[in-house]
Every structure is written in C-alpha cells, then in structure tokens.
Amino acid sequence: MPLRMSTLFVRTLKEDPVDAEVASHRLLHRAGYIRRSAPGIFTWLPLGLKVLGRIETVVRQEMERAGSQEVHFPSLLPAEPYQKSGRWEAYGEGIFRLQDRKDADYLLAPTHEEVFTLLVKDLYSSYKELPLSIYQIQTKYRDEARPRAGLLRGREFIMKDAYSFDLTDEGLDESYRKMRDAYVRIYDRLRLPYVIVEATPGAMGGSGTEEFLYPSEVGEDTYVRTAGGYAANVEAVTTVVPDPVDASDVPAAHVEDTPDTPTIETLVAASNALHPRADREWTAADTLKNVVVAVTHATGEREIVVIGLPGDREVDLGRAEGTGVLGEGEIEVEPATEADLAGLPQLVKGYIGPGLSLSEPLLGLESSTGLRYLVDPRVVEGTRWVTGANEHGRHVYDLVYGRDFTADGTIEAAEVRPGDPAPDGSGELELARGVEIGQVFKLGTRYAEALGLTVLDENGKARTVTMGSYGVGVTRVMACIAEEHHDDRGLIWPQPLAPADVHIVATGKDATVFEKAETLTAELEAAGIRVLVDDRRKTSPGVKFGDAELLGIPTVLVVGRGLADGTVELRDRRAGTSTDLPVDDAVAAVIERVDAGYAAAGSTRADFRSL
C-alpha cells in the first residue's frame, strides 16, 4: 500500500530541536523520523522505522551470507554472569542496574558476551560443532554520562552483535576475517564511507581489534592515517621508539636556580637566559614534563600516578586510559586535583622531577613516594633532560635516563601529532575525526575462561573455546548515513534505504492532476515500487516541495501544471536535476531510475521485498 502525506503520521518542522548539535539529529527530527523521549532515548515515527528496517535488512543479509545465525537475547539480564566476568563492577556507572520484586540484581545489557558464552556452553560440547557464528539485532542500554548528538550517542540504541566460537587461534582468525569482510560489504551497501583502524582492546580484553570509523568532523574519535595506508585509532598508535643514546660525555646532573618557571614555556626562556646551551637554543623538547594524574580503578580505588614526557607534548588522557597500563577494566583517568596534590607535599607543583640520582629516587623504581612513575617511550636510555628539582624555583640539568633516574615502566600517554612517524614506517601521520560504526574483536578466551566454556577435542580433552565479538551500531549508522547524505534543504537517502522508492508530488488545484497521481501510484505499486504520494489537496506546491526535500526520498515525480500538455517532471534529489517527460513514460522512467539507484548501492529491490 502506498504511503499518503494526507494520512501519514508525520509532521515536518521548521525549528531545530533545542539540543541539536549535528545535522543528522536536526534533520531526522525536523523531517519527522524520530522524536526525543528522554536524554539519549528516542521514539521512532513511521518513516524513521522504515529506514531503520531497511538498514537492518542489509545487516541481516550480510550476516547470513557470512554464515552467522540469528538469535535473540533478553535485554533484562541477571547480574550473575556479569559478576563472574567482572564486568558488573567494571562498567561502574555506565550501565543501568535494577532489582526485581525479590531484590535480585539485574541489568539492562550493554553487550551480551557473557550470555552468548553461556548459551553455547549450554548447547554445545564437542569440537565437531565448531566453528559457530551467531548474532542478534537488539536494543542495548548504556547510561552515558553525556548522551549527545541524537542517535550518535544514545542511552537506548540498537546494535547488531555477533559472536564467533572456535577451537583454535587459526579458526578465530578465519572467523574474524569473514566478519570483517561482511562489514566491508555492509558499509558499502549502506553507502557509508569508512576507515578501518587498529584499535586497543580496552576494557574488554582480547588479542586484536579493529574499528570501522565513519570519517566525519562530528565524530568523537580521533584517528590517524598515512598516505602509505596505515590507519589506527589514536589510542592504538604506538610511538616509534628511538635507539638508546650514548651519554658517556654528558656531564653530571646539576641543579640550577630557575625562578618563576612553573611552565615549560617559562622554563625554556629562563634556561636560554640563565643557563644557555653552547651548541643551540634550549627547546621544549629538551625538557621532561612530569604530569600528575588520578586513576579511578574499576574497584573505585583512586591512585595517583606521575607520567614523564617530553615537554613539547601534551598528555592525552584517552590514550593513557586505553593502554591498559594504568589499570584493567573500565578506569577513569583525570588530572590530579589540588586535593590530591595537597596530600603529596614532596611533589612541588611546577617543579616536579623524578629525583636527582638512583640513590635518592623520588619517583620511579624504589620510589620514596610510593607513587608509580611512568615515562613516554621516547625517554630511552641515555637521553638527557631538563626537569624539576622538587624544589620551588629550581630545575635539574643533564639528568640522564638510566644513569640518573629510571621509571616503573613506559606508557603511551603523549598526544599524537600530525607529522609523527607511523609505526609501520609508511610515512607521516595525519589526524582526522570519525564516528565508530563497527568493531571486530578477537576476544580470545577471556569470557570462555571466566564462564567455563570448553569443548572436548579429538582426544576427548576439554579445551577452552576462543571467541570473537563483532558489533555494528545500527541506530548510530543511520545517523551517519544522514550525516553523509544530506544538503542544507534536507535528507537525501541512498535509494535502497529510503522510506519509499519514489515521492510523487501532485500540485495545483486541478482534479485531473490528483487523479493522474493516483493512477501512477497504483501502477508503480503494482510494479513493486514503494510510493509516497503527496495527495494533500489544500497544501501549496512550495510546502510540498519543501517537505519532499526535507524527507529525502531521492526520486521525486512531480505531477502538476505540465500534465495539461501531457508531461510530468522527474527529479533527482541527489543530482539536483529535473527532466520533463511524457506522462506515458513516467512509470517506466521511475522504475529505471529506482533500479539504477538500488544497483548503485549493491542491492536489488528483491532484497527488501517484504519491508
């Protein structure tokens, strides 16, 4: 049955939503696809639900093609499996928890690794049954601190999550590859550009992971790439470690007065003025900045850690957090507060240093403060530094790493900068922003071990299963498609994803125009073309064209004034072109245009038949 503007449950709006930061949120709201119900929680109106259903169909088809079988888990889950895996605690405030009338603990699942693991444990017992790939498309919940940008970061959202189960690492590699290939096909068919970047395992543990990012300024993720083909999430970039330096001719460390130099900038200026270097000027890269951060562990414990890095680099707390070096699970890292520092008078603000020599370490191995001291990987054996002397207004010069001080370990906590070398030698890094639209993840045995998922191998021995998890943020993907496919007048859906194949606009007051629009609607529907017809009698052409542009169905057929001369107008919303054609050719022309649109997106109309 065709959709009719006269009865369709939609109202287009002139005003943006008050909290709209991004185009997708603004347009999906104004075009009547979604309405906000609560922060990060949305209601789907008929047109929105149709687009969402078509995205889901593409995802389902590619999952099936990759041999994955669809199942469906509850959203409301008992706490126990998540307590066993450690995620009940690790998620902290990030999940919704509740109790039933018997005071049993439940959660609204943010992802389903645990229960997928338990289901396979429940049903399977032999290596012969592997490999297995199962997935669901399901509503997920996360109690985001800052839900934002409409569907881009919601608290109730839809994800496709798939899980693979294999006996061997090679099997996992193969399952991972299949799913990665499926993702490539999915995003291609959704007409969504993507970059595949190396990522860090983060709170989930595991051995290898990549993210699919939609490159966009509205994204929250920063990633890097090189002309040579390297791409990584900024958290996953590893520093190219310099070779050790021969420091045999570096003089012994010496403390100097450097009054009023609490910042790197003032320190460099004072050093050049008071303690000039013979060969060249001092620069920020010669200094070692020691930054105090507070780590809140998953257990709630707060730990103060000092991080030493070249003075010409800022700390990137996200990178520090993602390394896993500071703590496992969901940790939070923030700059230490005045209160934190008040309890540590030995750290003299603006003049913090690791200590003068190994015999009196303030930070680092055998630290007298008991604080962990971690350094940037560029701080290698033999490098010499200007750094704080732990006395107000004084710094130490010619402090050599390995000779005069050491650390408890290294950490990737420095910002990545454009021009930094790529770890794979493929050139200089560029920085860009993106939205995470998918992730493929070799989980390994973490969940199988925690929950006891083993199968008997050929020799009758119990072997722990190795797993992968694979997510697509379905509602977020819809927002990204809207980001990618719009102009300042409205949405422009890829043909297969549009809520209708063609938008027929009947204009004017002539009854024959409306009759012809109905005839064309009926003929196109009979040919399997989904029609939205603007059959409103008292609405002006301007309003109708405005609505058509806002709603974003790419193929528009205007039946209006030209009908008297036997012509109608076929508009291509994407190309911005318009063609007059004889009304008798209209049905064939629309079908041709629509089918070409499907083909361009790697689909056919048959792929979506019952939606």
Next chain:
Amino acid sequence: MPLRMSTLFVRTLKEDPVDAEVASHRLLHRAGYIRRSAPGIFTWLPLGLKVLGRIETVVRQEMERAGSQEVHFPSLLPAEPYQKSGRWEAYGEGIFRLQDRKDADYLLAPTHEEVFTLLVKDLYSSYKELPLSIYQIQTKYRDEARPRAGLLRGREFIMKDAYSFDLTDEGLDESYRKMRDAYVRIYDRLRLPYVIVEATPGAMGGSGTEEFLYPSEVGEDTYVRTAGGYAANVEAVTTVVPDPVDASDVPAAHVEDTPDTPTIETLVAASNALHPRADREWTAADTLKNVVVAVTHATGEREIVVIGLPGDREVDLGRAEGTGVLGEGEIEVEPATEADLAGLPQLVKGYIGPGLSLSEPLLGLESSTGLRYLVDPRVVEGTRWVTGANEHGRHVYDLVYGRDFTADGTIEAAEVRPGDPAPDGSGELELARGVEIGQVFKLGTRYAEALGLTVLDENGKARTVTMGSYGVGVTRVMACIAEEHHDDRGLIWPQPLAPADVHIVATGKDATVFEKAETLTAELEAAGIRVLVDDRRKTSPGVKFGDAELLGIPTVLVVGRGLADGTVELRDRRAGTSTDLPVDDAVAAVIERVDAGYAAAGSTRADFRSL
C-alpha cells in the same frame, strides 16, 4: 539459503525443563526454540525466532490493512508521564523501576498509553488530522509475582499494542470495530481458536472492553458462555438481580442459640434441628455469609471490608477486585488475616452479622464499626436471612434486608456457577478456562485528560480526544499456537508459521541419497520454498525422524532407501499420513502441499517473502 541440521544452532533435548507445567513450554524448550535466561525471561534460538517473526508478519499485515501505522517507542521510559496518569503508583510492585546516574526515575514500560498520548499531543492539533491509529510491536516488561508456564506468563515479552485517536464516541466505536475485525483475521490466520468475551475495564479505566481468549485448560482466566451466544470473562458477568420481595408477613427478627455453628454447614444442620422451618428444610441459600476481606489500595493503604452473600456461594476475590467497587487502580484483595480480625473484636468470628436492627447497625449504613459493608446483588429489598448475631454461638433469624439492615452498596463478589442465568437471557452459563491472547479497549478520555491531549474542533474549540487501546500478546500467542498444534511426539506448526516450509530427511549411508537430498533442496529453494535439510551423515534415521517430529515442520520429505527404486516419501506431520511418490514428482508435490497449507491458513507464501 536452506537451513541444515548439520550446522543449525539447535540441540533437541530428551528432558523437559524442570519447571515445565504446560506442553508449549516443554516442547518449545525440547525442540530448541527457546531457552530460559531468568524466571519469565527467555532467549530465542534460530528456529524460535523464525516462527516469532512469521507471527509478527501476520500481525503487521493485518494492522496495516486496518489502517494502523507502525511506530516504535523506547522500553526505558521516564516516570513522569506515568506519574501524571497515576499508573506509576497504581502498578505497585508489578513493574520494573530504576534510576539513571542522575537519580532520575525510569521504568521498563508494561504498556505505552501515556507516551502514545503524548506523542500525538506533540504532533497533532486539529480535528482534521483524526482519526489516527498507530501501533508498535515491542518488548514489554512486567515484574510478575509468579512468572509461569514458559511464554504464557513472562516478565519480558513481546506485545503488539495499538492505539486509536478520535474526536467523537462514534469515531471511537468505528476505530474499535476495525481493530476487532483485524484481530479476528489475525487469530484466524494464526490458526488459533478464540472466544471473544466481555471484560471489565479493571485498573485501566475506560468504557468498554472485550478480550480474545484461547480456550484451554492451561489458561489462568475463567470465562462463561451460553448456548445462546453469550460470552464473558468471569469478572464481567453480572448477576441477574431478583425483584424485591414482599416481606410484610415476615415475623420480627429474633436471635436464637446455635451452639457450635461457625460454618454454613453446621448452621444449616443446627437450624433444622433446633429451629425447624414449617414449610421446608433450611438450606445454605437461606443463610447470609459475611466475609471479611482486606483490600490493599494502590496507595498502600489497607482497608477491611465485609461482604455479605448467600451462604451457598463462595467469594471470588478476582471478581470482587475487578469490579472497581473495592478501589480504583491496581488493588489487591485477600481474606482478612487473624491480625486484621484481632483489631476488630466486635466482629465475632463465625458469627458475624450486619446488626439486629437499623437502630443499632454494626455494619452497613451508619455502621458503628466504620467498616464498609457490601452485599451480593441477590440481597434485595425484602429478602430474609439467617445470619450471625455478633455473639458467640448465636444467630439471628428472619432478618429482612431493607427492614432490619442495609448495606453501603452491592458488589459482584460471589462466584459464578454453571447453571446461573446469563445476564442477557440467553440461557444457563457454562464455565471454561482460557488464555488471554488479545484485548480491545475503549479507553475513552482518561489518558487524554490526564495528559492534556486536545485538538481544535470545527469551531476552533479545544476538545479532548477519545482513545482506544488494542493489544496482542505476541510471544504468548506463539505459546498458545504450540498448545493447540502439537501431539505427544512434538510440535505441528500451521504451515505458514513453521520455521521452514519443508523438512527434508536424508537417511542411510548411501552418498546418492545425500546428493539427491541436496539437489531437491536446491530446486525447492530456487522455487521459493524454505528448506530445512537433515544432512547429518552419522545420525541414525530414528534420531532424524524423532527430531523432525519434535521440530514440527508439517511437510516432511524423506529421501532414503526408496531412492534406489526412484521413490521418495512425502509425510504430512499433521494428518500422520505418508505417500510414496516418484522422485521426479517430489518438487511439484512439495510445492503443492506447502501452498495448500498456506491457503488453508488464509495466507500465501508471498506474504512472508523476506523472512
């Protein structure tokens, strides 16, 4: 793509689940359609999800045909609209509540009247936009005290809920009729027998409602029917009220000793022995039983109420609760406890009466106890009763209603019995049990008033919209279909709802059998028939046939020993018949059988094309 038993994520089980009370739960579990995740919360395995999807397709098609438009609301909703409607309190312990990280109150929605109302208020403003019908198919949550019987009473379950919006009562009547007609088509197509019964509005308020019940012994609902066509939920049956009786020749009430008569049985015996009646024996119907109940109101307040009814009837607390007389919203009614009675020494247990005369009422109007006293509708003006005298071992005789005592009102609190007259005069009532599978409901203006949903009428005046709500318990319906369509060996799905159209069983060790099974599979799939092929090489024919019977695909094609002679065997799981036929005719025969099965259920294969 065909389903293959060799790789399908399913394991059939020999053992029933420990808590299985009903056939549907037992078989859906054993056949690998669902797995329990928590009390009343289930995971859907691939076959279960396919059947569920097909049921949803039938529901969707009939909703669309009835002119209803699909939307989708969140499950996680802010408390505020439910506080405004009064249901936040009224639901008591029956819903899941939670708080987000900012301590804002949320609930997991049990139904969505409030937010549908608010959405229409948000989008619509004129009478010209009405009528409107919108629906969703969605996961719902109720924190049932006693989740039971698998999918029959769950805590997380799927419902289709539709809502109609009209300007006038006549419009609501029409919307209600359309939706009721759609329900008839839905249950017909799902091959589920149903009875449409009058029901009581209950906690939801509103003006008229009917339930669709699946008649079954496993049902929790009792309903009545007559040969003359009357049908009602037992809560909705109204008593045929007798005419007033002329009591002018009844002697004055008199109190008599009736030692050791705390029960109706002992009272009748003692009355006949000690105070015999001249014209006939005393019977239980001559006595007035006064039952003390405790009402827990939605606010949490506990009220003690006394109900007087003929001694030959038991109290039906469900009926009493459903009338709305005892209290509005979600109330709980239970027999008064010893503790309740201890606080009311004037009520002498076993000998409770309303009082001796109007001048000293213990219960009823101007009651000295302050307790509400309600009587059965059969207690009319002039009726005379033997009842308690509020003294241990004594009863009062010839106590006449209207002359000697009165009540604060009447209540339908007596059990309905087979043989009782139907209120519409259509004959004697029969009692039966059923499962509620749908409800159509004229809500009226209750929600629109509470939430301020008005539109401007022709004269520019604001008018409150009148609403209807219409539910189908989708997952419960699936359980009922399994109840209705099974035998002791397994499930027998109606053809259009089966997870595959045909189950091909390849038996034996002959490679040509498996090759032929593959060829037939490919040919049938190419013809649009969904195939599940049992391609397991090392599984015995007995196990394969057992699995086929348990899984319940109605059309089974056996490729086995007969293939050497050029024949295969077509089995009809429902009829229990089997036909040998030439292998070259197999594809055509299967298609014919399958299409006949769809037609018998009012469907075509095209209705389900992309599932």
